[in-house]
Amino acid sequence: VPNNAPSLKKVVIVGVGLIGGSLGAAWRAASFATRIVGVETNPAAAAQALQLGLVDEISDTVPTDAQLIAICTPSDLVAEQVEMLASLRVPMFDVGSVKAPIIEALLSSGGVSPFFVPSHPIAGSDRSGPDAAHAELFAGATTVLTPLVSTDNKALQLVESAWLACGSEVTRLAPQAHDEMLAVTSHLPHLLAYVFMQQVDPQQLKYSGGGFRDFTRIAAANPELWWRILCMNRDQVLDAADQFTTHLQSFTAALRNNDEVAGLAALREAAQRRNQLDD
């Protein structure tokens, strides 16, 4: 825990699935708050989060004495939550992997609360729900904040400290820059893995090794959630897919023509780039 981390009396997590539950576990491990309240409409998930100690209590509504609210619902439900909670004037953040459409939705329906700090922790799992949650999910991950000029500075600092308390690195980007980036680093890989798995005959699974498992793991992620993410970031994702198709055509042309110079250069560039990541 950073020395300057505030210790809050009451924080609220709306949605205690993988991300919300992991926030609760991480905050508890860091003694970030005296009391962690979960708001969860799914009774089974609520009971599980409570039993696993991810939250201290479950509440039907957001308590008015909350000092920080984490909105951990799917991206397409964030804007209405922010609108509903704006009158509390409490610092709050979301965790959605698409940012600009949330801000646009708020702008087009009366403005963005200065207490809302759009956030995205770049961490996840192909598993979902409270039983997949764990305190280390954000450790070493990067969390992107996409504040507006109108964002309250104290709210921004508090949200930043909330992520630092989870062991995350925090960085800031413009919402549109975030969405373009994530289209390439997250949304397109999911799309490609899902599309690839459609091509695999279940009988062929027996003839798959560790590389196949790694490559396709993200295709096990929640289809409903991912359809919503892909739709919310549609234009950026389609642009990224077009770029991929161009690269694919160029490489298959090299392979078809036995063009070793071009083919090997492409493979080497890719491998060299991937080797910059240390695992």
Place this chain on the structure above:
Amino acid sequence: VPNNAPSLKKVVIVGVGLIGGSLGAAWRAASFATRIVGVETNPAAAAQALQLGLVDEISDTVPTDAQLIAICTPSDLVAEQVEMLASLRVPMFDVGSVKAPIIEALLSSGGVSPFFVPSHPIAGSDRSGPDAAHAELFAGATTVLTPLVSTDNKALQLVESAWLACGSEVTRLAPQAHDEMLAVTSHLPHLLAYVFMQQVDPQQLKYSGGGFRDFTRIAAANPELWWRILCMNRDQVLDAADQFTTHLQSFTAALRNNDEVAGLAALREAAQRRNQLDD
């Protein structure tokens, strides 16, 4: 070790990199042979394999009293090795991930030795060389044998027992069926991961999570080795890439048209299929 595993006096491994070195380690752990001899032209790799105990000794040539020879060179060098060693009339196998072109090359230059049992362990790593080798690489993996009608039955049984001794499951396929299958389950995923990495700006690597790492791990594999594999299985790989493009176009059309029925059905089919694999 299966109870019926033979204990041999001398086995030879030609090429003591990731696969050959792991065979040595696995055979040693299983007491499969009294003496394991490595033949390796790269002096650094030879010294390392010896130091790591993957082999008992390094020899410049294949000893004539070998009882089993593992040819662990890249696929495109296997045929000439088999031809060179055929006169020893000793059971031998390769480990290449493409089978039909090896057999075709042998057929077109005088025939396939009945002592040669084409093999492919579906196991690997993005790392290479003897220092990546380990005794458990083949444990739980599937090894495919693609024998011909002319293959000697005792050689076939010995090679099968050699793979069983490593903890691998052994299955048999026709060479062409193997190559078609592997184009989908291994070669295409590598191709896609390499192509995808070309599109990623190194500056974006910071904004990548665990899913990205998993999806792109195989793009760190040896480019020279993979160019040779893709070229050897060119027609099957290009067919698989065409199929992928068709699926990709169909999915991006659904996304572009906000066709939730088609889009979600594709994601669900993919996730359901991936979830049949238990990790």
